[in-house]
Amino acid sequence: MKWELADKALHSDFLRTVEELSEQNLSSCYQCGKCSGGCPISAELDLSPNRLLRMVQLGLEDEVLGSETVWCCAACGTCTGRCPMNIDLGRVMDVLRGLALRRQVAPPPTAAPVLTFYRSFLDAVRRFGRLTEVGLMGSYNMNSGRVFTNMDKAPWFLIKRKISFSPHKISRIDRLERVFRRIEEIEGT
């Protein structure tokens, strides 16, 4: 893959913004590649973690925020645990996802189901305060258009009574709604 380094990107404030929000010194990365070596999914993604970090250094905002890697990261923390410069790359990934949402950069089609899953998850939390897995699976399948996801496992869930159908609603749900609204106002999402 080839990227063009425009003068505008090199002098943008993208690196500084990510460094400030994540409280990490990203300029200290010297490309040892331990993050990518340990990453369980880097082989499947468009950008390996070390490459992504280099692109942040170079100010390639659109390419980074629109990558598969930002959304498909499993948040396992291996990169953070093994970085010799103590860069918390897991936290950087959180910041990049937040920026992508705020700047309305859509995930690529291959990564879109992950964002759909997170949204379905948080919608359920907002509505009930607690999550029911069957509700989450149902709303994810509808929202993603992948209606039959995991349906082959459904008999197990029923036979083993692994699901609870009644939503576990908390009593102070009105307060929780105010919490979500306040955060949306602050973060502008």
Add this chain to the structure above:
Amino acid sequence: MKYAYYPGCSLLGSATEYARSSEATLRALSVELEEIEDWVCCGATAAHATSHLLSLALPAISCSAAEKKRLDVLTCCTACYSRLKQANHEIANDPALRSQVNQIIEEDYQGNVRVLHIAEVLSNELGLDTVRGCVSRPLEGLKIACYYGCLMARLPDHLRVDRAEYPMMLDDLMRAAGAEVIDWPYKTECCGAGLTLARQKTVVRLSGDIIQIAKESGAEALAVACPLCQANLDMYQSNVEVQTGRSLGIPVLYFTQLLGLALGATPAELGLEKLIVDPLPLLAEKGLVSGGVYL
């Protein structure tokens, strides 16, 4: 000993056997639990992946309720543990952030509770000797691979209570229960976790590697501490068998199910029937459950 209990959403749904076996284990060791009133979901990866403030606010609501009772928080799910502990630490150490979070959640939380995983309570607060002393049915001859996953062992340095790359806490507990623990290299490899619906192929590949390495290393069963790891390793085992053409049949038990068994709890109290790869033939072969439970 008494703790504020944070069950978490999975323990009310797909992992009720983790809840039942944890409660049975703690009961056998005289540890008291008081469930946090009106606790809310920790937000798991979905919250921290999309909103920093939400990832702090959700745990703070539940921790604040525990602080009012002056109790430390005990949780079993490693995702809840990781989120609650990290959020609690950030809130406790950053006054400006604390006041912002308190305004958002309408509380006056100070960050004074400790967040503990059940394995940490058993091995560090109660002590391995106490646990060993209460074992009435040692798991003799059972070869177990302890699988920690990502969230339990891989907290930031200042919050971690075990080694990051080769943790031993579950191994020590299983040894205290009389089992034989095996030395294997995939203790903290990721199973794919929350990508289970959105990227199923990834999860089958990662979980498949873990189960196969465990089997090749000589394990007869896996002991886990995370509801998502358990679901992925148990549920997708048949997919891996179809893909590789190899039979695996490795039961994936919560470590509290094994510990509870050693402490004298019955299979029904431990929810052993809920596992997809049936552990009963293996446990019966080792003389740990009677043949009668098949009926």
